[in-house]
Amino acid sequence: MARTLAEKVWEAHVVRQGTGDEPDLLYIDLHLVHEVTSPQAFEGLRLAGRPVRRPDLTIATEDHNVPTVDIDKPIADLVSRTQVDTLRRNCAEFGVRLHPMGDAEQGIVHVVGPQLGLTQPGMTVVCGDSHTSTHGAFGALAFGIGTSEVEHVMATQTLPLRPFKTMAITVDGELRPGVTAKDVILAVIAQIGTGGGQGYVLEYRGSAIRALSMEARMTVCNMSIEAGARAGMIEPDEVTFAYLEGRPHAPRGENWDAAVQYWRTLATDEGAEFDREIHINADDLTPFVTWGTNPGQGLPLHASIPDPEQIADEGERLAAEKALSYMDLAPGTPLRQISVDTVFLGSCTNGRIEDLRAAAEVLKGRKVAGGVRMLVVPGSMRVRAQAEAEGLHEVFLDAGAEWRQAGCSMCLGMNPDQLTPGERSASTSNRNFEGRQGKGGRTHLVSPLVAAATAVRGTLASPADLD
Numbered sequence: 170m171a172r173t174l175a176e177k178v179w180e181a182h183v184v185r186q187g188t189g190d191e192p193d194l195l196y197i198d199l200h201l202v203h204e205v206t207s208p209q210a211f212e213g214l215r216l217a218g219r220p221v222r223r224p225d226l227t228i229a230t231e232d233h234n235v236p237t238v239d240i241d242k243p244i245a246d247l248v249s250r251t252q253v254d255t256l257r258r259n260c261a262e263f264g265v266r267l268h269p270m271g272d273a274e275q276g277i278v279h280v281v282g283p284q285l286g287l288t289q290p291g292m293t294v295v296c297g298d299s300h301t302s303t304h305g306a307f308g309a310l311a312f313g314i315g316t317s318e319v320e321h322v323m324a325t326q327t328l329p330l331r332p333f334k335t336m337a338i339t340v341d342g343e344l345r346p347g348v349t350a351k352d353v354i355l356a357v358i359a360q361i362g363t364g365g366g367q368g369y370v371l372e373y374r375g376s377a378i379r380a381l382s383m384e385a386r387m388t389v390c391n392m393s394i395e396a397g398a399r400a401g402m403i404e405p406d407e408v409t410f411a412y413l414e415g416r417p418h419a420p421r422g423e424n425w426d427a428a429v430q431y432w433r434t435l436a437t438d439e440g441a442e443f444d445r446e447i448h449i450n451a452d453d454l455t456p457f458v459t460w461g462t463n464p465g466q467g468l469p470l471h472a473s474i475p476d477p478e479q480i481a482d483e484g485e486r487l488a489a490e491k492a493l494s495y496m497d498l499a500p501g502t503p504l505r506q507i508s509v510d511t512v513f514l515g516s517c518t519n520g521r522i523e524d525l526r527a528a529a530e531v532l533k534g535r536k537v538a539g540g541v542r543m544l545v546v547p548g549s550m551r552v553r554a555q556a557e558a559e560g561l562h563e564v565f566l567d568a569g570a571e572w573r574q575a576g577c578s579m580c581l582g583m584n585p586d587q588l589t590p591g592e593r594s595a596s597t598s599n600r601n602f603e604g605r606q607g608k609g610g611r612t613h614l615v616s617p618l619v620a621a622a623t624a625v626r627g628t629l630a631s632p633a634d635l636d
């Protein structure tokens with residue numbers, strides 16, 4: 170029977186098939202760990218007297234709680250310091266490889282896995298983190314898990330899972346210049362809603378998806394969770410293989426050839442059926458930004474703040490009213506007139522080298538507007554080093570932006586990088602929830618290009634709006 174990519178990866182990992190209402194037991198190829206969701210899991214192992222079953226398939230990094238300045242000094246915030254120290258102790262005790270603050274391979278867990286070549290097509294990848302969906306860009310079945318599941322994977326390298334439904338999101342056509350992967354995924358979420366993906370694994374397909382780089386594909390898959398999906402996937406192709414070849418953990422020599430041969434078999438079969446199909450025309454897309462307090466409340470940058478009274482669905486209307494009140498925005502205001510205090514370029518959505526290059530291209534020879542602060546936070550130390558080798562940091566610094574160390578930073582403000590109450594940001598991250606970037610902070614989700622142009626103009630803008 171014709172099968173989808175997701176079904177093939179699932180079937181290849183079933184250790185024990187569930188009967189009746191039982192879940193299947195799946196083998197897990199790669200377990201990524203960070204400081205926030207691992208302490209209780211390690212503690213559980215300790216209490217049960219169990220080891221980590223496959224430390225060789227487990228890797229940890231410090232990302233959420235790390236400061237992005239003065240990283241050679243002890244972490245000032247006690248909660249963050251405890252969190253990070255606990256991870257260090259646990260990794261040492263259980264023999265798990267850890268990339269601590271300051272290490273050349275430290276960074277956001279979803280940036281580190283792919284850049285090391287740990288994330289590969291056809292794998293099952295889990296992490297106690299919702300944005301694990303990022304790794305699906307390689308044709309891996311990758312999803313976030315809870316802390317008790319983290320413990321289960323640590324102890325057994327397996328996970329009981331219930332089957333999912335499949336949804337094809339086909340993006341055909343060609344993206345116009347200035348329109349990015351971030352705009353694609355924001356438009357997808359605006360269309361299907363933050364609950365539209367619930368229970369589904371999304372497969373992004375079509376000519377516009379095939380034309381994306383690996384990093385752009387990661388941006389798309391990263392935000393699958395914001396549509397409520399279990400995971401997002403893209404079938405592996407030449408772009409995937411070219412990205413992986415030569416990376417530290419990618420197979421080599423004959424193993425590489427065999428791996429590529431297998432990876433080619435993973436593509437969704439002709440005639441395979443999806444439970445739901447969505448079509449989007451890439452030619453119609455323009456830069457997209459959010460105006461509300463969930464990632465589905467987005468519109469093209471050239472639009473205006475919607476009038477809740479015009480929204481037929483009562484739930485959506487109430488949500489829009491509440492969002493506009495929190496965001497302090499009036500219906501009818503052109504999005505381009507919204508001024509921001511802060512621009513954040515970073516996160517596991519848009520903190521990779523291509524994102525930094527795109528923003529630097531816009532900022533080159535320009536200045537961040539007076540009264541606006543711009544934080545540039547590379548997704549990993551490797552991204553940071555690469556950016557410095559290319560001189561991008563000088564472009565950011567010359568423009569008046571801050572050039573930081575790697576971590577999650579203002580994506581969620583678990584470190585000192587936060588918005589103050591009432592402050593408004595244009596942010597390349599993935600969540601615009603109330604208080605996400607700091608208590609009372611207001612977030613507009615944008616692409617790196619829009620972030621850079623907004624920094625220059627001080628109001629939401631795309632590079633086409635400059636000079």
Ligand SMILES: CC(C)[C@H](C(=O)O)[C@@H](O)C(=O)O
Binds near residue numbers: 297298300313
């Ligand atoms: C802290 C962590 C559990 C959380 C997640 O699961 O996604 C964080 O990474 C986020 O982006 O909100």
Ligand code: SF4
Binds near residue numbers: 232233279298576
């Ligand atoms: S960068 Fe943001 S979304 Fe990604 S893992 Fe960190 S906190 Fe979560």
